[in-house]
Amino acid sequence: MNPPITPSAAPAPVREPVDHAETEPPAAVGLTRTGSVLHVRLNPSAQDDDVLSSAVLDELVAVLDGLHEQPDIRILVLSSLGEDFSLGGDRREFQETLAVDPTGATLRRIADKAHRLCQALENTHAVTIARLHGKVVGAGLALAAYCDLRAGADTCRFRMPEIGLGMAPTWGGAMGRLIAEAGAARVRELMLTCDEFDAPAAHRLGLLHKVAPLDRLDDTIAAWTRPLSRRSPEALVLTKHMLAGYAKAARTTDTALLDSHLLAAQLAQPR
Numbered sequence: 231m232n233p234p235i236t237p238s239a240a241p242a243p244v245r246e247p248v249d250h251a252e253t254e255p256p257a258a259v260g261l262t263r264t265g266s267v268l269h270v271r272l273n274p275s276a277q278d279d280d281v282l283s284s285a286v287l288d289e290l291v292a293v294l295d296g297l298h299e300q301p302d303i304r305i306l307v308l309s310s311l312g313e314d315f316s317l318g319g320d321r322r323e324f325q326e327t328l329a330v331d332p333t334g335a336t337l338r339r340i341a342d343k344a345h346r347l348c349q350a351l352e353n354t355h356a357v358t359i360a361r362l363h364g365k366v367v368g369a370g371l372a373l374a375a376y377c378d379l380r381a382g383a384d385t386c387r388f389r390m391p392e393i394g395l396g397m398a399p400t401w402g403g404a405m406g407r408l409i410a411e412a413g414a415a416r417v418r419e420l421m422l423t424c425d426e427f428d429a430p431a432a433h434r435l436g437l438l439h440k441v442a443p444l445d446r447l448d449d450t451i452a453a454w455t456r457p458l459s460r461r462s463p464e465a466l467v468l469t470k471h472m473l474a475g476y477a478k479a480a481r482t483t484d485t486a487l488l489d490s491h492l493l494a495a496q497l498a499q500p501r
Contacts, residue, residue, distance in 0.1 A: 259289040266304040266459045274312035282369050283320040287343040294350035305455050309361035316370025348402035351376040355467045361451050362386050372404035375411050383444040386429040394424040410477050412436050
């Protein structure tokens with residue numbers, strides 16, 4: 231087994247033993263590497279919630295940036311250690327950030343991290359796989375949509391709740407990506423109604439490629455990773471870039487770069 235992509239540095243010498251569980255906060259993202267497969271797991275225990283906070287975004291971006299120096303990693307599996315895959319963006323952090331910086335500049339920087347993360351997922355050489363369970367909400371669904379392949383437990387529940395919260399869906403270029411993956415008509419319905427939908431519906435929409443019982447979900451992921459790990463790295467990278475290029479060519483416009491400004495502007499408005 232290969233070591234994780236970012237091994238921890240050895241602790242400094244001390245006279246007395248130190249309980250690192252009490253002195254060091256847990257990482258927001260856990261990493262495990264097996265051969266050419268890197269497992270990236272969201273760790274809600276680091277922040278007491280299954281949300282995509284600024285700390286989570288920072289760690290995910292760092293992992294994807296580090297892949298440039300790890301060309302032998304062919305597959306990245308994104309999952310969560312929590313009860314749910316993700317409950318979306320950290321709205322409490324958004325409000326606290328605006329209270330400190332009412333100009334919205336700090337909030338725009340957080341939103342820009344989301345855009346960089348989604349672009350990094352789309353452009354990385356590794357084939358990205360989302361392993362979904364529990365609730366997959368808002369920004370969590372957008373994050374999963376940027377993965378190349380998506381498998382979900384048959385108990386998954388999905389929702390785009392932004393309009394119901396008085397917001398437009400402006401996280402990481404979510405609208406453009408979801409429309410590209412599932413089609414404008416159905417995404418329009420889901421965003422305007424905020425209706426919850428289940429795993430079979432997500433499969434029909436193309437938001438899930440595979441649905442499996444939760445206890446068989448890892449087997450479903452392995453059925454992808456085993457053959458992918460034997461594919462030519464050059465063929466995988468070229469195919470990924472070709473698919474991304476054709477998808478972007480089909481879009482008449484892409485407003486994803488404006489999302490951070492739109493998010494800050496709408497949250498800064500009095501309610």
